[in-house]
Amino acid sequence: MSEYLIVGASLFGVKNDTLAISGGVFVSPEDVSPRHAVTIDAAGLVALPGLVDLHTHLREPGMEQAETVLSGSQAAALGGFTAVHAMANTTPVADTSAATDHVWDLGRDAGYVDVRPVGAISKGLAGKELASLEAMAGSAAQVRVFSDDGHCVDDSRLMREALERVSALGGVVAQHAQDPRLTEGSQMNSGDVAIALGLKGWPGVAEETIIARDVLLAQSVGARLHVCHLSTAGSVAVVAWAKARGIAVTAEVTPHHLLLTEDLLCEADPTFKVNPPLRAKEDTLALREAVASGVIDIVATDHAPHPEAAKRCAFSLAAFGMLGLETALPVVLETLVKPGHLSLVDVARVMSSTPARIGKVAGYSKPFAVGEPAHLTLVDTSAPTPPPGASLSSNNPYLGITLSGQVLHTFYGGAPTVRDGVLVPMPEVHLRRKALS
Numbered sequence: 001m002s003e004y005l006i007v008g009a010s011l012f013g014v015k016n017d018t019l020a021i022s023g024g025v026f027v028s029p030e031d032v033s034p035r036h037a038v039t040i041d042a043a044g045l046v047a048l049p050g051l052v053d054l055h056t057h058l059r060e061p062g063m064e065q066a067e068t069v070l071s072g073s074q075a076a077a078l079g080g081f082t083a084v085h086a087m088a089n090t091t092p093v094a095d096t097s098a099a100t101d102h103v104w105d106l107g108r109d110a111g112y113v114d115v116r117p118v119g120a121i122s123k124g125l126a127g128k129e130l131a132s133l134e135a136m137a138g139s140a141a142q143v144r145v146f147s148d149d150g151h152c153v154d155d156s157r158l159m160r161e162a163l164e165r166v167s168a169l170g171g172v173v174a175q176h177a178q179d180p181r182l183t184e185g186s187q188m189n190s191g192d193v194a195i196a197l198g199l200k201g202w203p204g205v206a207e208e209t210i211i212a213r214d215v216l217l218a219q220s221v222g223a224r225l226h227v228c229h230l231s232t233a234g235s236v237a238v239v240a241w242a243k244a245r246g247i248a249v250t251a252e253v254t255p256h257h258l259l260l261t262e263d264l265l266c267e268a269d270p271t272f273k274v275n276p277p278l279r280a281k282e283d284t285l286a287l288r289e290a291v292a293s294g295v296i297d298i299v300a301t302d303h304a305p306h307p308e309a310a311k312r313c314a315f316s317l318a319a320f321g322m323l324g325l326e327t328a329l330p331v332v333l334e335t336l337v338k339p340g341h342l343s344l345v346d347v348a349r350v351m352s353s354t355p356a357r358i359g360k361v362a363g364y365s366k367p368f369a370v371g372e373p374a375h376l377t378l379v380d381t382s383a384p385t386p387p388p389g390a391s392l393s394s395n396n397p398y399l400g401i402t403l404s405g406q407v408l409h410t411f412y413g414g415a416p417t418v419r420d421g422v423l424v425p426m427p428e429v430h431l432r433r434k435a436l437s
Contacts, residue, residue, distance in 0.1 A: 002415070003032045009042035009378060019047060021374040024414030028370055042378055045408060048348050049367035050082025050166070051329065052254060052355040054145070054174070055228060057321070058084070058115070060106060062091025065395050067305040069106035069115060074326040075082070075303070075390035076113045077299060077417040080377035080407040083361050084113035084325075088125070089150040095120035095131035097139035104141035111429040112228035112417045114358060119143040121162045121173060125151045130162060137169040137197030144188040147174035148277075149228055152210060155182055160217045167223035171356060174226040175214050178276065182206035186281075187316060189262045189277040197268055199315065202277045204232035207303035211235055215242035215249050218337050227251040228359055229302050231276040234285035240295045242247060250358050252300040253342030255331035256322055256397055260284075264397075271397050272309045291350060292341035298355045301328045304392030322397045326388040330405035331398070374414035379407050390423065 004021040011017050018031040018036070053076065059067035069086070077086050086096035086103050090240040094103060100117035107115020119136035123129045125148045138144040146166050153159045153175060166173050183206045188194050190201025211227055215238065218225035230236060230251050242249045256274060261281050264272045272278055290296040304321025311318055332351065336342040342350070348367060356364035363373035385403035388396050417424050 001405070002038040003056055004028065004411070005032055005037045005039045006035060006042045006047065006376070006378065007039060008120065009045050009047035011047045013046045013285060013346060018239055019368060019376070021411065021414050024374060026368055026372055026374050033279055040378075040409060044380065045191070045378045046344060046381055047368070048080065048344065048379060049352040050363060050410065050412060051080045051351045052299050052359065052361060052364060053081050053084040053303070053325065053328070053356040054298060054359050054388060055149070055302045055369045056084040056305045056325065057089070057290045057302070058086045059090065061102065061172050065307045069103065069350065070110040071302070071390055071392045072305070072325070073107065073110040073115060074423055075388060077410050077412070078390050078407060078423065079325040080326070080329050080410055081113055081226060081325060082375040082381060082410065082412040083116060083356065085116045085118050085145055085359055087149045088120040088147060089116050089362060090301045093120050093124050094118065095123050097132060097135040100141045100143050101139050102134050111426070113412055114361065116145070116361060117141045117143055118149070119146045121146050121148045121153055122158065127151060127153055127155055127158065130158065130165065133162070133165050133169065137171060144171040145226075146171060147176065147228065148177045149174065152178040152180060154210070156213065156217065159214060160221060162224065163218055163223035165219045167221065170360070170401065172226045175210065177207045177214070177227050178212035178342055179206040184304050187281050188265055188273065191262060191280060193262050193265050204234050204279065204283070207232055207276055208234040208238055212240045214310055216241070217249050219245075224248045224250070229254050229257065229276055229300070230287065230290070230296060231257050231279050232283050236286050236290040236295055237382070240290075247367055249296040251295070252298045253291060253296045254302045255299060255324055255328045257287055258299070258335040259331050260397060267350045268315040269396055270313065270315050271322070272319050273315060274322050275320035288339070296348050298358065299332055299357065300436055301325050305391050307393060308396050309411055311395045322390050322396065323391055323393060323395055325388065327385060327396070327398050327403065329379065329407065330385040330403040332362070334403055375408070375409055375410050376411040377425035378409035379405055381405050386421070
């Protein structure tokens with residue numbers, strides 16, 4: 001395996017230094033010979049630890065026309081990610097050890113990022129009977145995050161049992177908070193835009209009441225709860241209330257809920273149809289403040305690719321979801337770093353170390369430390385953000401929106417997956433995997 005010297009990078013945007021990589025881990029620069037190492041001039045670039053996404057839809061198996069594990073992994077690498085958690089709403093559903101191990105194997109074969117399968121909470125995402133939780137946790141994939149994302153576990157008895165059993169496995173339940181009785185047929189946020197378009201509104205209380213119930217259930221059994229894609233100021237208030245009482249809850253927000261608002265739906269463009277829906281400006285501002293204060297723990301992409309036919313149709317028939325992996329970091333720079341809500345050190349926390357901790361992914365707690373796995377992202381924070389180029393889908397909500405920040409180099413396990421802003425060819429990636437094994 002090659003050795004690397006990354007010279008002149010600004011670590012966390014704080015100080016310039018030289019990073020050295022050998023044998024897949026960070027080493028002291030004096031332990032690497034400049035004569036034999038590959039040297040990267042990183043002057044003007046910010047060094048961040050490899051990003052970790054706790055919420056990714058890779059679609060394979062069953063929906064390969066939208067995305068595959070390979071194409072999604074490549075999109076992740078271009079976005080600076082070195083680990084992603086693949087949600088369970090595939091076809092078939094990832095509700096058995098055989099299904100999660102299949103996704104695990106596909107991720108290893110692709111080689112661009114660490115693909116961590118998320119196991120379904122209920123069989124078939126039907127919310128009626130718990131899935132094979134213990135078997136998935138004990139499988140080769142060692143599943144530690146369980147979610148019916150796309151569906152809410154709305155049965156209180158089932159949710160409580162899931163929290164108990166997953167807690168015993170050392171894992172976490174990640175809830176898609178959406179009361180189905182309050183959102184049946186809903187298309188977008190409740191408000192003036194929905195009324196003007198004649199579409200059924202999606203009230204924020206449908207999210208907030210589920211979160212309130214679940215934090216109390218988690219407290220009652222002493223379990224950890226993770227809340228997916230918070231979208232309202234009310235949800236922020238509920239999570240803040242729970243944290244103030246010592247309840248073990250973490251929460252995520254998506255990049256699109258930090259930047260985009262319901263006003264974009266005035267022309268009923270299905271590109272902006274997402275679950276949960278884009279909310280009002282005051283919700284967006286509350287979400288930003290919640291990340292800054294620590295009430296919201298992480299940013300997660302909810303990368304949701306769809307084929308063109310599923311988005312270029314009548315709004316009421318269109319699929320929910322947006323691309324997110326290749327634009328997540330630029331959106332965070334725009335909404336949280338530029339206004340001064342977060343530093344780049346904070347960005348590493350909310351997009352790398354904390355999601356890794358929640359998802360039980362080792363190797364991210366001590367960024368750049370000697371002996372730690374060399375997961376690394378080098379980004380030009382001032383360069384224009386290129387449009388997504390790796391996903392098989394094109395439902396990008398940021399077309400026409402100017403963003404800054406381009407990932408120029410990504411290292412996963414000590415070897416490059418992105419070089420000078422371009423994906424490293426698969427043969428080189430597979431050679432690296434062989435060297436690691």
